[in-house]
Amino acid sequence: MTKWTPDLSTGVAVLDEQHKAIFQWLAELESATVEQRTLFGVYVITRLKHYMREHFAAEEAMMKAAGYPDLAEHLAQHAEFRAKLEELQLKSIGEDISMDTVRFLNHWLTNHIARTDMAYVPYLNQKR
DSSP states (O other), X not given: OOOOOGGXXXXXXXXXXXXXXXXXXXXXXXXXXXXXXXXXXXXXXXXXXXHHHHHHHHHHHHHHHHTXXXXXXXXXXXXXXXXXXXXXXXXXXXXXXXXXXXXXXXHHXXXXXXXXXXXXXXXHHHHO
């Protein structure tokens, strides 16, 4: 099952709360997929796409303010993921969302937070 776990905590309260919300949307997407609620699945992936845009903007602003040296690479990963979400959202309109999609999103987000996001945490902590 898709869920946020404490080992994904960045220690930055606002980002941790956003990450928890992202995993809640993923859990909803997983549920919609398993229960074959196609329209709800389309809604959830659309909502997830919009929430990710808001989250990435907040995270990117914090990294920029902290002078994070790998900002450009991090921004590129965000841009790539936004494009993939757009593709998945459009695909969901014409066909059911697969568990492969849910697994991909869960895997990407878990790895992104655990590796890429954790790299900026020391810079944010220095800024605080």
